[in-house]
Amino acid sequence: MTKKLRLITGIILFSFLVCHLMNLSFGLVSLSALDNSREWFLFFWATTAGIALLLASMMTHLTLGLVALYQRNTLRMTISSLIQLVLGLLIFPLLFGHLMATVIGPMIGGERQSYFSILTLFWVLEPITGLKQVVVTMIVWIHGCMGMVIWMRIQSWWPRVAGFVYPLVVGIPLLALLGMVEAGKEVIELNQDPDYTELALDTLIPSDRVYDNIIAMLNIGLALYFVILASVLVARYIRVRKDNSMLSVTFTDGTRFDVATGLTLLEISRMNNKPHASLCGGKARCGTCRVRIHAGSELLPEASSSERKTLQRVNAEPDTRLACQVIPRSGAITIETLIPSYIEPRDLHSTRVADTAMGSAK
Numbered sequence: 001m002t003k004k005l006r007l008i009t010g011i012i013l014f015s016f017l018v019c020h021l022m023n024l025s026f027g028l029v030s031l032s033a034l035d036n037s038r039e040w041f042l043f044f045w046a047t048t049a050g051i052a053l054l055l056a057s058m059m060t061h062l063t064l065g066l067v068a069l070y071q072r073n074t075l076r077m078t079i080s081s082l083i084q085l086v087l088g089l090l091i092f093p094l095l096f097g098h099l100m101a102t103v104i105g106p107m108i109g110g111e112r113q114s115y116f117s118i119l120t121l122f123w124v125l126e127p128i129t130g131l132k133q134v135v136v137t138m139i140v141w142i143h144g145c146m147g148m149v150i151w152m153r154i155q156s157w158w159p160r161v162a163g164f165v166y167p168l169v170v171g172i173p174l175l176a177l178l179g180m181v182e183a184g185k186e187v188i189e190l191n192q193d194p195d196y197t198e199l200a201l202d203t204l205i206p207s208d209r210v211y212d213n214i215i216a217m218l219n220i221g222l223a224l225y226f227v228i229l230a231s232v233l234v235a236r237y238i239r240v241r242k243d244n245s246m247l248s249v250t251f252t253d254g255t256r257f258d259v260a261t262g263l264t265l266l267e268i269s270r271m272n273n274k275p276h277a278s279l280c281g282g283k284a285r286c287g288t289c290r291v292r293i294h295a296g297s298e299l300l301p302e303a304s305s306s307e308r309k310t311l312q313r314v315n316a317e318p319d320t321r322l323a324c325q326v327i328p329r330s331g332a333i334t335i336e337t338l339i340p341s342y343i344e345p346r347d348l349h350s351t352r353v354a355d356t357a358m359g360s361a362k
Contacts (some may be wrong), residue, residue: 002285003062003306009061016045016054021141021172027115031186035115049102062092062098066228070236071156073263073327076271080146081281087143093227094136100218113203116187120200123184124191134177141173144352148322153345154279154286155174162345247332253337259311261330265291265323275341279348282324286348287314288339289323296333300326 044050064090077085081193087358102113117155152165154156190196201302205211240262249268252254263360266289269276280286284306293300300321303311320338 002067003285005069006061006064009064010147011056012053012057013061014148017140017144018172019045021137021176022184024177025172025175025179025203027174027181027183028031031116031119031183031190034183039203043178055103058203065089066232070232070239074271076267078270078281084143084146087139087146089229091136091140093222094139095097096221097218098136100214100221111358114256116185116190117200118204119180119184120191120197121185121204122180122196125200125204134180137176140171143283145169147260148283150279151285154348158348159346176268181184183286191357218253247299247330248332249328249330250332250334262327264336265289265326265328265335266319269323276323276337277339277343279343279345280324284310284322284325285303286318287311287322288343288348290294290314290338291323291326291335292338293319293321294334294336296328296331299328299331299333301329 019041021037023037024034026037027069045054059311069085080313088115119130128302149165149169179199191200245261246258247261247263247268248256248258249265251274255274257268257274259271264282266278268277277288278286279288282289284304287310290311297319303321304325306320309318310322323335323337
């Protein structure tokens, strides 16, 4: 349920981001087209229900991400997983100020800023803030795309849509950036007239009461985030170091690793640089990390509901478990990987995967 909720909130946030970037691409036409198309792409997100859904999804996704960080038994991971984790942790402190100014501020002050005023800030008054916003947008986009692709590439329809998705991964942010640049040029030209700059400042500068409230909420929010993040890391360190018992894992190819308990079988493989298939990144969705237990099954915990569902979907044998979900107790265990480590998303639903697993069983 937790993984599903994290996925759902991620899809909601990514949907908003896509709408926002597509809106920005209309800056290629004109500044007025950018503002007018805002009603098409962001109509729902500007409503009370849309704002509530967006904020709830953001806080839920962030909370579940911190819980997942606490539950990690090792911080050794693939490069892609490390990039996604680091980018995810950077998003809130980098984006919170923009969120306060463009969402919370108008809710308190009652006036929504136009793209003219926003781009005046980014291109004329504080170009560094504009550059920071471009960087933050790219960070959010990359983090979101990585999560979405990891989820999509294990779906049966992925091979049919992959050729359309990958160009969009580059095309959507590129068009948005170009739209922002073209609209920015128009804003710079308009600001040659001091009256236009004054008009932008009237919108950008809130009343003292609103400004004080925004700054107070911003400081509290950032301080709280870093305190929670530090607490999660400390709590995780204490949890991981608490148990000093050992586990011996032997693979049927003769490879053996002696490690401290508390790690999943997939983490043990990764920590020791042993190739091990896992298309979904260890989220119990694809089933490609599954292993056959030859000895030591009594050391394994009961399968969770998500693990059971995935094993049933791939028609796994009773002695098969998902390496990404199993954390053995101390002792000795012998396992066999069933799916080649070089599997690609296009192979996931092919008969070759099934034949490989069946061949391993004989």
